[in-house]
Amino acid sequence: MLIKCPECELQVSDKAPACPHCGYPMQTTVKRKTRAKSNRRRRLPNGFGQISEIKTHNLRKPFRAMVTIGKNPDGKPISRPLKPEAYFATYNDAYAALVEYNKNPYDLEPSITVRELYDKWSEEYFKTLKADGSIRAVTSAWAYCSAVYNMRVKDIRARHVKGCMEEGTAKVRGKEQHPSASMKNKIKSLFNLMLDYALEYELVDRNYSRTFNLTEETIKEIQTVKQEHIPFTEEEMERLWAHVDDKRFVDVMLIQCFSGWRPQELGLLELENIDLENWTFKGGMKTDAGENRVVPIHSKIRYLVERKYKEAVALGSKYLFNCTDGRSGKPTTMTYQRYQRGFGMVRDELKLNPEHRPHDGRKHFVTMAKKAKVDEYAIKYMVGHKISDITEKIYTQREFEWLKQEIEKIP
Incomplete structure (x- = not known):
């Protein structure tokens, strides 16, 4: 339909946005065509996986995600459900899960080698360990297993694990040696855990490491090595105090003798958890009862703790106790091995009982506490032992001042 332009009065179509003669705007608003939203689903790249909708059942999560794990002789992809979850409420949820999986595939190939399995398993397992010593125990055991590094995991049998335990070799401080009894136990534990992981991911049908036990000879040797901890004598304590400054x-x-910390716990004490105003330190590991426990600082060692605190601040360390690295000469954290070396040096130089071991300071603390008639539950609180008594554990509220009074009973 033709209408007149209000400006030039010439004829113009009523659908024209502006007069073609003078340019006068005929429509103040122009409707734009909107594209209909596409319901097409994003296509998965080749080898990415597949998503299928299960329509035969009324499922809350009908979209199943499958991952490609290989190809059959005809070149067609072999798929299996995504782990740990394969079913999703929407297509997009399943798509997002496949995208995440393909960024860092956590599914493992059946042809994976023992070395590849160890790398994948240890990456996850080490995150669950709180102490560096536990990680070193695993890595030291792994060093004896080089004979099976390149074997396929599905070919591992009990004889291969036993071979690493009996005939494996590793270089320790430049010298080649065979596993000790305790190391044999660590190697078996390593394969127990590692093959459990392989079993979970259907790489093996059976964990052959769990089909046999340690030999009686190995168990007896381990028990022989595990000696009873012994407290220091009064004469030995006098000798230690005489040389505390030199x-x-x-x-x-x-x-350690006046606080009861384990050697590993001492090395993990952080400055932020040392309260020099209220004289307490907080730390602990190994058990629920031992973690994050607060121990009063006995009056006899307060000046020693304060001295160590100032030394750590000067070094810029976050830990209370620090050692010097033998190679670089730089300050480093006090691990169990470094504590063991320092302990052994003092024991030999001061001619203490040669049977003394790093945990003996903890044994000395408990022995002296009992001798001084420190409350049984106070001792358990301070050393991080589990309290089984329901009345004490659940229904008794202890003031921290009570712990301070109890620890001061130790002369």
Whole structure:
């Protein structure tokens, strides 16, 4: 239909946005065509996986995600359900899960080698460990297993694990040696856990490491090595106090003797958890009862703790106890091995009982506490032992001042 332009009065179509003669705008608003939303689903790339909708059942999550794990002799893809979850409420949820999987595939090929399995398993397992010593125990055991590194996991049998335990070799401080009894136990534990992981991912049908036990000879040898911890004698304690200022590491041993920390726990004590105003330190590991426990600092070792605190601040370390690296000469954290070396040095130089071991300071603390008639539950609180008594554990509210009074009973 033709209408007149209000400006030039010439004829113009009523659908024209503006007069073609003078340019006068005929429509103040122009409707734009909107594209209909596409319901097409994003296409999965080749080898990416597949998503199918299960329509035969009324499922809450009908979209199943499958991952490609290989090809059959005809070149067609072999798929299996995505792990740990394969069913999703929407197509997009399933698509997102496949995208995440393909960024870092957590499914494992059946032809994976033992070395590849170890790398994948240890990456996840080490995240669950709280102490560096636990990680070193695994890596030291793995060093004896080089004979099976390149074997396929599905070919591993009990004889191969036993072979690593009996005939495996590793270089320790430049010398080649065979596994000790305790190391044999660690190697078996390593394969127990690693093949459990393989079983979970259907790489093996059976964990052959769990089909046999340690030999009686190995068990007896382990039990022989595990000696009873012994407290220090009064004469030995006098010797330690006499050299607290002129022999390195004596102060660390004395702090342990008056606090009951495990050697690994001492090395993990952080400055932020040392309260020099209220004289407490917080730390602990290994058990629920031992974690994050607060122990009063006995009056006899307060100046030693304060001295260590100032040393750590000067070094810029976040830990209370620090050692010097033998190669670089730089300060480093005090691991169990470093504590063991320092302990052994003091024990030999001061001619203490040669049977003394790093945990003996903890044994000394408990022995002295019982001798001084420190409350049984106070001792358990301080050393991080589990309290089984329901009345004490659940229904008794203890003030921290009570712990301070109890620890001061130790002379």
